[in-house]
Amino acid sequence: MSTDQVERFLAALDPDHREAVGAKPWDEQRQLAAAWGRELEADTELDTLDELSPAAAEEEAARRVLDRETG
Template identity: 60%
Template sequence: MPIETVERFLAALSPHAREHVQRRPREEQERLADAWETELRDDTALDTLSELSPAAAESEAAARVVQGLFD
């Protein structure tokens, strides 16, 4: 996975979530970034948001991906 994908994923996270994810092993960060890309690609509801605000769509997808880490 390209490093840029992980960096884009981390940038889309809230500061608290970003700090939490950065403490995880690199392999897990890559897995989460891959899940984020899949969420962006496959969720049709995010398509509409992405047209209005790409950054908001990326943040929403990132929040969904890491939601389970805080449960």
């Protein structure tokens, strides 16, 4: 996975989560970024939001991934 996807994922997070995820080991950051990428690709609701606001779709996908991962 490229560093770009991890950077995009981190940029989609709110500042508090960005700091917390940025402090995690690189492999865990990559796994979260991969889950984020899958969320963006798989969810049709995000496709619609992406057409209106790509940044909002990325933020929503990042929020969903963290909600699932942190329970």
